[in-house]
Amino acid sequence: METTASLVEVFEILRSEHRDPHHILGMHEVEVDGKKAVVVRAFIPQAASIEVIDDEKPEQKYDMKKVCSDGFFEAVIPDRPTIFRYRLSIADYLGNQWTTYDPYSFNPYITDFDKYLFGQGTHYKIFEKLGSHPMTIDGVDGVLFAVWAPNAKRVSVIGDFNGWDGRRHPMRCLGYSGIWELFIPGVSEGDIYKYEIKTREDYLLEKSDPYGNYMEVRPNSASIVYDINKYQWNDAQWMEKRQKTDPLNQPVSIYEVHLGSWMRVPEEGNRYLTYREAAHKLVDYVKAMGYTHIELLPITEHPYDGSWGYQVTGYYAPTSRFGTPEDFMYFVDYCHQNNIGVILDWVPAHFPKDSYGLIRFDGTALYEHEDPRQGEHPDWGTLIFNYGRIEVKLFLIANAIFWFEKYHIDGLRVDAVASMLYLDYGKTDGNWIPNKYGGRENLEAVEFFKHLNSIVYQKFPGIMMIAEESTAWPNVSRPTDIGGLGFGLKWNMGWMNDFLRYMKKDPIHRKYHHNDLTFGLLYAFTENFILVLSHDEVVHGKGSMISKMPGDYWQKFANLRVAYGFMYGHPGKKLLFMGGEIAQFNEWSEAKSLDWHLLQFEKHKGMQEYIKDLNHLYLKESAFWEYDFTGEGFEWINASDADVSMVSFVRKGKNPKDTLIFVCNFTPVPHFQHRIGVPAQGKYKEIFNSDHSKYGGSNVLNEQVITADHREWDGRAYSIELRIPPLGMTILKRVEE
Template sequence: MTTKRVLYHYSRLTDLDIYLFREGTHSRLYEKLGAHPVEVDGEEGVYFAVWAPNATYVSVIGDFNGWDRGAHPLKLREDGSGIWEGFIPEVKPGSLYKYYLHTRNGFHFEKGDPLAFFWEPPPKTASMVWKLAYEWQDEEWMKVRPQRNALDAPWLIYEVHLGSWRRVPEDGHRFLTYRELAPLLAEYVKKMGFTHVEFLPVMEHPFYGSWGYQTTGYFAPTSRYGSPQDFMYLIDYLHREGIGVILDWVPSHFPTDAHGLAFFDGTYLYEYEDFRKRFHPDWQSYIFDYGKPEVRSFLLSSATFWLEKYHADALRIDAVASMLYLDYSRSPGGWVPNIYGGNENLEAIDFIRQLNASLFAALPGIQTIAEESTAWPLVTNPTYVGGLGFGMKWNMGWMNDALSYFSKDPIYRKYHHDQLTFSIWYAFSENFILPLSHDEVVHGKGSLLSKMPGDPWQKFANLRALFGYMWAHPGKKLLFMGGEWGQWREWNHEESLDWHLLEYPEHQGVQLLVRDLNRIVRQNPALYELDFSHEGFEWIDFHDWEKSIVSFLRKDSSGENLLVIVCNFTPVPRYEYRIGVPRPGFYREILNTDAAEYGGSGHGNFGGQKAEAVPFHGRPYSLNLTLPPLGVLYFRWEGA
């Protein structure tokens, strides 16, 4: 071991940084900790800083010093922060490095940098010195982003796993890079009419099969698909094409890999010390200690980082329910009650509120979205009225009911009519997104199409009806890749989607329907403007359980854009089916999921119908319609 030159008089950390870090409110640690190429006393090199309060020795090892544990020791600051730092001359961007730690309890570790901007491609585990310089060209998007991301704007989200959307078959089925993905994904999403793309976690993760939900690099996009600048280019490209970007982010747990955050300095530094709070039984991972101010600063900084440095438009926060409840997935006796004896994780609740309040205050125009699967109240209400402060929340109840209903043989659906109607009772209690996500097409659940009952024609008709119903239901929309054309196989992260299915007309029909649904939503404020308000929805009739038919109105704030939606969820066409409508005039049929071009039977209403002065359903006018089998109809009122 040969000690080489380290300069200790230089620091990026101010007294204010240390105060905020230890208070748990520092939101930009990525500017202070980690590895930063700088010039000191006329010498170029890298400033390193790492939080390891229970270490007795910390050095930087890397390809620049032969991984010599004694070559470049760091110095512990004297302010009690537990931060070790030092400037190492001549180290350059691209250099590989880790931290070598001796701990008070006799352990020796080699750890990756918790704030590294780039990591070696897995299964290698070294961090990489990197600069994040990039010339963004998305100024026009950033100007209009507050309007495009507003709650009264259309949100039509295409959920994507980057490693399996498409691959390169002529090159060993390798991944597409971020830069290769950019034009292909942007062109497809734009053609399909989606407004936003949501990426399963891109943050560095050691196990590809975790889909990114076992994160080690909370400040680094995975190197599987390219460099940080390559990922910036992908987001930049999507923005220039008018497409918003949502990133999945996982502050709920992290993997136990030896090079990562777990047992970082010989103590449970980032995670809870008590095993009953520390270990997540579902994912065999560790849970962040939300009571530690430094951990809160770390997570708050990570969230800010992706929204600020990578121009992400929204974060979808994974597994919020597991953060809120101390007994989540735990048996009696396997969890620790809070100080009041309850099962709520008070520290996590406080952190979530802090996170949302901080992000919305600092970064106008962004959104946060909760994947929260329980009936926890006020998830999307502001923190100042006792809410958690999220902008939106996934509606898992709607998803479960809808898929349960549509998977049933239509002959039995009349006995489960409440699965269609119940969601409206609570539809406006939160700002809901309706998700048909990746979680519903893996682990033996089958694809959306394969869940549908009946022969192949009925399966496709049922899927089209599901989409027609979903796009008309209050709430923003999310669909996982492959669902938009009716992939037969359930999703496999090791393979590309089955794009060859688009050679077949029935799959083309589903894709065309989704494209038309997206277009119709964007053209009709009644289908998005009041998604979160009772004023945007009104039942016409939800009592016809015998025929499995529901009908309702969607309205905008002006009252000028009025749509009538009629859904027939049996394979029997209904002729002369009368429904009440509120106004005289012509109601144009703007969508029919049974149209021939979608693969349907072609039953319809010849482009629309003029309302008759025949009172029905308590309304002064009515339409006498033909309802297609397993079909959903949209009518737009066009005036008297």
């Protein structure tokens, strides 16, 4: 083998194990017979012949000599002492011929400063460097590929553009960073690719891009080159307003949606709605219904429909089931133009074991823990992120920033926070490892949350970070500088469990369980809570919301109306899962559309109208939401009337004139002369009643303005007498002093 290169390096190229192929391939200055010259080397296994073409003088061509039969070519050019821009003209044995710039003629794009910040865990926009990025370098169009795989023996880019041959485009390792990089001219948007990784044990792995912006539709799993920076946003007004608004003292009524099953297109094979179709159908519906936000079950790329998106393989890619990344941007943009916020479910707790994903990414436990006692969720069959590893923590923090910055998302609901906080979550004794102090707290996860929340709130004022956390861990939604985890809001799982347990009881037995109804107010202001009746409560045999309700057909609907009414009156922001607003009887399934046909029936249409009117009243009356998180916004009138299963309370806004009175009756017995204490003298008007006939109720209303009597009741100097509907809620407001 006659070559100017080191034979050791040539053999490393031939074995596809060279960690810096640019050191030998491409154009290099050499000395031949004491004179300066350049040499060009290329390794293209399928090539029969290659010519070097001077880019400035295309007529000037230099034949390359095949140094070995495996496809290693070399051309020494003695009359050119300095490096020049060139192309390779390649012919294969099948008669195909093409011309391309040499990938190995470009200098590194990722800088030493990038590597430093990456190693420090503070390169919060690392997604602009890792992944695949169409760009122009030195006037040449192509795609920059970069991936973190520190323990790999070799990493290559494979795709249709090189016949999925891992020998064709080996990447260079950028030293201690563990980042591999390669700019490939001629590759363009829409090309599919993976990384082929040779492990230390010489196994070959094919992996999708952890930072890839787009992926093939499952069951295919390759990444797709996509430029996510082209979309022209039209939501400047929303974004400017968001930056100046604190969502904690604003109305937040969330419609939780699984995009694949909210609505389908039955006349076209029951297909999904696209992002753009959903932008109009879903957003227009949500706006009409009076919701303020849409919360999407995870739309990050995932392989298995039945996981509902909670087992993610593409953290930086909206799922291709519903369209392109630009289509999803259109969806968010349209939401914002209609004053609807968008919250994404986000899953930093665990990831699936699909071979093309993050599992043992470079042949080692890179994103996960090596020890299964630390690294696996036995109940879910998934792997736990290693929050103690700087680069892994950055992968997740940068991902949160990515969705806020690139997709203008308004909030992240962080899934399974409890599973991250506790090392023994879902594990039996002996199958978990305590922390360094012997405790069960995951100290690395705690630090991750604090870092995450402090950074995103600093960078994106007005967004929401929401914890789905089901334990008594303190200060989840308190600032990090006072020892909190830094979330803005927390799902109130305790309230949900107690309240649904109460609502499932036959009304005749509810008086024995009155504490389930009122207990939540003892801790209502310890966190910034969202009251949730979510997807988790209508799956796995739990039944739909309407099916949980006791009684006959009429009572089921009345029970559900008073349940929703109590929820809206209770302090805390609101979330309701899709289908709950139409009283769908079937348990939710991700495999089919909601039962929209039910709206042809009066009771279901009435329930939808009820939620619509309740939402619009919620938006109009500031007492519902101005003081959600402090005791000054709430007072019990009577919390102890267990014998009749009734509660009454006051909600207050910043202006005393906005004060509302709620009375909820959880039995089917109406009360026609029921007296309650009121905050002050004056006249009171019923502004809402769940028992109205238009909602399917029995029309036990208070149609006349009621004047307060100077008669002590419920510990108050003034009181009123009113009609209380069966299984109903009434809301009153003072109209005159």
